[in-house]
Amino acid sequence: MSISASSGDFEILPATDDAHGGVIIDLKEPMDSEIFVTLLRTSLSQWKKQEKCGVWIKLPTALVNLVETAVKEGFGYHHAEPNYLMLVYWIIPETSCTIPPNASHRVRVGGLVLNDNKEVLVVQEKRGIFHETGLWKIPTGIVEAGEELSAAVVREAKEETGIDTEFVELLAFRHAHNSFFGKSELYFLCMLRPLSTDIKKQDLEIDAAKWMPFEEYAARPITEPFKYEIELCLAKLERSYAGFSPRPISSYYKEELSYLYLNSHDLDKSSKSFEVFRS
Amino acid sequence: MSISASSGDFEILPATDDAHGGVIIDLKEPMDSEIFVTLLRTSLSQWKKQEKCGVWIKLPTALVNLVETAVKEGFGYHHAEPNYLMLVYWIIPETSCTIPPNASHRVRVGGLVLNDNKEVLVVQEKRGIFHETGLWKIPTGIVEAGEELSAAVVREAKEETGIDTEFVELLAFRHAHNSFFGKSELYFLCMLRPLSTDIKKQDLEIDAAKWMPFEEYAARPITEPFKYEIELCLAKLERSYAGFSPRPISSYYKEELSYLYLNSHDLDKSSKSFEVFRS
Numbered sequence: 367m368s369i370s371a372s373s374g375d376f377e378i379l380p381a382t383d384d385a386h387g388g389v390i391i392d393l394k395e396p397m398d399s400e401i402f403v404t405l406l407r408t409s410l411s412q413w414k415k416q417e418k419c420g421v422w423i424k425l426p427t428a429l430v431n432l433v434e435t436a437v438k439e440g441f442g443y444h445h446a447e448p449n450y451l452m453l454v455y456w457i458i459p460e461t462s463c464t465i466p467p468n469a470s471h472r473v474r475v476g477g478l479v480l481n482d483n484k485e486v487l488v489v490q491e492k493r494g495i496f497h498e499t500g501l502w503k504i505p506t507g508i509v510e511a512g513e514e515l516s517a518a519v520v521r522e523a524k525e526e527t528g529i530d531t532e533f534v535e536l537l538a539f540r541h542a543h544n545s546f547f548g549k550s551e552l553y554f555l556c557m558l559r560p561l562s563t564d565i566k567k568q569d570l571e572i573d574a575a576k577w578m579p580f581e582e583y584a585a586r587p588i589t590e591p592f593k594y595e596i597e598l599c600l601a602k603l604e605r606s607y608a609g610f611s612p613r614p615i616s617s618y619y620k621e622e623l624s625y626l627y628l629n630s631h632d633l634d635k636s637s638k639s640f641e642v643f644r645s
Numbered sequence: 646m647s648i649s650a651s652s653g654d655f656e657i658l659p660a661t662d663d664a665h666g667g668v669i670i671d672l673k674e675p676m677d678s679e680i681f682v683t684l685l686r687t688s689l690s691q692w693k694k695q696e697k698c699g700v701w702i703k704l705p706t707a708l709v710n711l712v713e714t715a716v717k718e719g720f721g722y723h724h725a726e727p728n729y730l731m732l733v734y735w736i737i738p739e740t741s742c743t744i745p746p747n748a749s750h751r752v753r754v755g756g757l758v759l760n761d762n763k764e765v766l767v768v769q770e771k772r773g774i775f776h777e778t779g780l781w782k783i784p785t786g787i788v789e790a791g792e793e794l795s796a797a798v799v800r801e802a803k804e805e806t807g808i809d810t811e812f813v814e815l816l817a818f819r820h821a822h823n824s825f826f827g828k829s830e831l832y833f834l835c836m837l838r839p840l841s842t843d844i845k846k847q848d849l850e851i852d853a854a855k856w857m858p859f860e861e862y863a864a865r866p867i868t869e870p871f872k873y874e875i876e877l878c879l880a881k882l883e884r885s886y887a888g889f890s891p892r893p894i895s896s897y898y899k900e901e902l903s904y905l906y907l908n909s910h911d912l913d914k915s916s917k918s919f920e921v922f923r924s
Contacts, residue, residue, distance in 0.1 A: 541904045
């Protein structure tokens with residue numbers, strides 16, 4: 367298999383154009399670093415003539431031998447995932463670099479599962495900052511890239527406690543900073559309706575799980591940021607609080623639906639129907 | 646300056662304990678890769694005896710010569726920022742890896758700035774998918790790690806148009822996937838109140854900026870996902886829509902305040918005051 371592409375009389379690295387005037391080198395086959403540096407220099411000179419602005423190199427872990435070479439040729443790190451490193455080079459020094467930054471946030475969800483007996487589903491964690499405290503808390507977890515918030519919170523409740531639930535509403539969210547390698551975190555507090563009753567706790571992360579009477583849950587000796595969970599739950603129980611609920615909407619550049627979270631309660635009672643605008 | 650630490654009779658790499666039973670190697674001084682591999686092997690064997698679970702290596706760009714060595718010793722990429730690469734190694738093969746994933750989301754904000762003449766502040770972008778379409782749209786931009794949503798949207802409106810604004814409310818947010826290197830995106834639509842009137846557009850990213858009568862803004866030939874902006878703006882103008890607003894709350898593990906976004910309107914009219922829970 368050829369590891370380089372032909373461009374006129376000389377070989378350059380195989381690359382595809384991106385949507386913003388740049389090119390992406392996506393190497394998959396092993397390559398010697400001396401061949402790589404020769405091809406890279408020829409390629410960069412060719413792309414400069416073509417007035418390309420940014421050059422990306424995606425190097426799978428197996429091609430780690432080329433990382434040092436790329437950096438020495440002027441490439442910088444953009445981001446890394448377990449299976450690859452992405453490097454980038456801004457080709458036109460006299461223009462401002464418009465390369466978009468890496469992902470900046472981690473997203474967590476918490477599920478407030480309240481049953482008809484006014485009991486809250488709570489767990490004690492095996493690890494982390496609450497392990498030593500014995501704190502009973504609602505199931506929480508990390509939202510994966512590509513996963514919907516409402517699906518993530520239902521998944522986490524199921525994983526930690528074995529309880530099946532359905533998503534009711536997003537009550538509130540918290541924005542915090544410096545939570546993880548300097549990144550920020552968004553934590554979405556969701557209300558869930560239980561669809562089963564028998565708890566089967568997960569062993570890896572969870573020490574204990576149970577249904578706790580809401581009065582007991584609300585009376586625990588806790589401080590912020592947990593107090594608001596009680597207040598919002600109370601407000602919701604009294605039917606006086608409208609959170610955000612999801613509606614599927616289409617996108618401008620792809621087939622896949624995305625979700626819009628808004629105050630459906632208020633919008634639906636508004637004089638003009640939302641549906642009018644969804645022709 | 647010493648590049649290694651002493652541990653009994655032999656040298657190991659300088660490292661600090663993390664909060665989860667692991668160690669972090671934070672190299673700053675140049676090091677030969679052959680010295681590095683010897684120290685790394687001695688260190689790993691020492692940490693295994695100490696029953697450490699995860700080992701992190703943070704390599705600044707200047708130490709790119711050590712990347713290949715680390716990978717060959719079994720380390721994987723965790724994440725990268727422009728100035729460093731973070732590698733990680735799970736030291737105990739028989740236990741489940743509990744290393745938290747990298748940041749998964751990018752966060753954007755859009756500012757719906759409506760003045761007393763019922764005019765909306767709109768821009769035409771120089772780049773991106775809307776450039777060719779001539780679409781007039783509200784100012785939008787990326788939220789940086791560590792930046793508050795309400796501050797980010799005020800900053801973006803100011804940068805793109807020169808208009809000073811104050812944050813009123815979060816109207817809704819959109820969760821979309823596969824938007825950027827496989828990561829997900831949260832887009833927060835915010836309502837802003839203008840504090841100035843004279844537009845001074847930014848040249849780098851913006852082709853044009855102006856105040857557009859709301860009727861004209863609402864009548865533009867647009868499709869989803871922009872239609873909901875009009876509907877939410879209308880609902881808000883009729884004072885029938887309550888979005889989320891931010892309240893500062895304290896954290897459980899650090900001094901810094903974070904922000905809770907919730908339906909203040911509903912909560913404040915609730916029988917029990919939120920303040921009761923903020924003792």
